[in-house]
Every structure is written in structure tokens, then in C-alpha cells.
Amino acid sequence: MCCVLRSCALHATFKPVFCPVSNIAGKRQFCTPSLPRFGGTELWTAAVKEAGLNPDSISEFGKLVPKYTAAEVKSIMQLEHSKTHEFNFQGSLCRDTDRGMKKDPAFYRKRRHWVIDFALANFSAFDVLYIQDGAQCGIHERLGPYDFSEHAPNHVDGGYYQALARSKFTLTPGGDQAWSARVWEAVAAKSLPLIASLEGDWAPEIRGGMCLFNQYYYSTTNNPIYNESWVEHNFRAFIRYQTFMEGDNVPPGCK
Numbered sequence: 001m002c003c004v005l006r007s008c009a010l011h012a013t014f015k016p017v018f019c020p021v022s023n024i025a026g027k028r029q030f031c032t033p034s035l036p037r038f039g040g041t042e043l044w045t046a047a048v049k050e051a052g053l054n055p056d057s058i059s060e061f062g063k064l065v066p067k068y069t070a071a072e073v074k075s076i077m078q079l080e081h082s083k084t085h086e087f088n089f090q091g092s093l094c095r096d097t098d099r100g101m102k103k104d105p106a107f108y109r110k111r112r113h114w115v116i117d118f119a120l121a122n123f124s125a126f127d128v129l130y131i132q133d134g135a136q137c138g139i140h141e142r143l144g145p146y147d148f149s150e151h152a153p154n155h156v157d158g159g160y161y162q163a164l165a166r167s168k169f170t171l172t173p174g175g176d177q178a179w180s181a182r183v184w185e186a187v188a189a190k191s192l193p194l195i196a197s198l199e200g201d202w203a204p205e206i207r208g209g210m211c212l213f214n215q216y217y218y219s220t221t222n223n224p225i226y227n228e229s230w231v232e233h234n235f236r237a238f239i240r241y242q243t244f245m246e247g248d249n250v251p252p253g254c255k
Contacts, residue, residue, distance in 0.1 A: 044066065
């Protein structure tokens with residue numbers, strides 16, 4: 001299954017690093033010189049080969065869920081993980097799309113409309129907001145000192161994952177469907193997902209891997225706590241089920 005790729009996002013006040021963007025579905029996007037983002041067939045195959053597995057014998061779950069290589073996991077772990085940001089969101093809010101089950105951009109916009117309200121109410125100067133398509137959303141001014149949306153999206157310190165790794169919480173609204181790859185990207189970087197609703201943002205029946213990570217917060221939670229035991233629980237599930245580092249594992253209850 002091919003997956004949606006998103007643009008890189010700006011990270012505050014550091015020396016910029018250029019990251020080339022690929023819009024080809026199924027290929028991983030590079031947001032640092034060494035760390036590829038979420039992707040499809042080529043890196044899934046690399047993960048299988050790295051683990052010494054027979055691709056013809058991989059479980060249906062293992063074929064469906066994107067897999068990271070050990071090298072990618074190592075690269076993420078080598079990033080700066082001091083939690084200097086409380087929140088981050090990096091991505092699009094209003095783009096037209098014909099992908100997904102609904103094939104209607106209204107569904108995409110509806111699922112992500114809460115991000116702006118949450119940022120206005122909760123983001124501080126130490127947080128990171130990059131809206132890829134602000135003009136399309138009717139946003140023509142900075143929302144606050146945390147908003148870097150007017151800058152070129154391909155200039156970023158350390159890349160998309162570095163902002164995740166420095167954030168306690170990552171806003172993970174649904175996209176074309178009622179889930180987002182941002183969930184496991186956040187989990188891989190040891191940031192806790194934050195959603196508005198199960199119906200719009202967290203639908204395991206649509207994407208098998210979503211049922212792996214059951215430690216998250218709602219956007220209505222007052223003063224969420226960065227619970228390190230939750231973080232480690234999610235990360236262990238990520239290693240076991242979204243890599244082949246511990247074999248081809250199928251979690252109970254996941255399709």
C-alpha cells in the first residue's frame with residue numbers, strides 16, 4: 001500500500017538544512033541528509049532484507065504496515081531528544097485531495113480543523129507550527145511566535161523528525177482517511193500523539209498499525225503530562241510491530 005508523503009517543516013531559530021522533497025507515492029521523503037521519512041515499497045524491502053526474512057512468507061499485517069529499518073531507528077535515536085517544545089504540528093490542513101476512501105477534500109479539512117484552534121489556545125513561543133498550505137486555508141498572517149508557515153518549507157534544522165523528537169506532544173489529526181502516518185512518526189521520535197477524536201483521527205479498522213499505540217491524549221485534556229512510561233510503551237510497540245528488528249510480529253487484536 002502506498003502512503004501519503006508530506007513536506008518538510010520548519011524548526012525554529014537554528015541553522016537551516018536543505019531537504020529535497022519527493023512527491024512520488026511509495027517513496028520515502030528525505031528531510032535530513034541521513035534520515036528518510038515514512039515511505040513504501042523500497043524501504044519495506046530494505047527492512048525485510050536487513051532482517052534476513054523471506055518476503056514471500058511475511059504476514060499480511062507485516063505487508064500492510066510500513067516498516068522502518070534498524071538504520072532509520074538508529075538515526076532517530078541519535079537526534080536531540082531534549083523536550084524543548086511542548087507541542088508541534090507540521091503538515092497541511094486544507095489541501096484538495098482525491099486520495100483516500102472519501103475522495104472529498106471536505107473530509108480532510110474537517111478532520112484537521114481543530115489544529116488551528118488548539119494552536120491559538122495552547123502553543124507558546126517554544127512550540128513549532130508549520131502549515132504547508134496556509135494560504136489555501138485562508139491564513140495570511142502569522143498565528144503567533146511559534147508559527148513558521150510563511151518560511152520556505154524546505155529549510156529546517158535537523159528535519160521533520162528533529163522537531164518531533166524535541167516535542168513532548170505531536171498533534172496527529174486524521175488526513176485523507178481517519179488516521180495519519182504522523183502517529184507512528186511521533187511514536188518513533190518518542191513524542192506522545194494528541195488527537196481530537198477517535199472517529200476522525202484514530203481508526204484502527206482502517207489502518208492496522210493504529211491499534212498498536214494505545215497511549216495518547218485528547219486535545220481537550222487539561223495540562224497533559226509527558227508520561228515516560230507511556231512513551232516507552234508506544235516505542236516498544238513500534239519496534240516490535242513497525243520494524244522487523246524483532247521478527248515478523250503480528251499484534252493480538254490487530255488486523
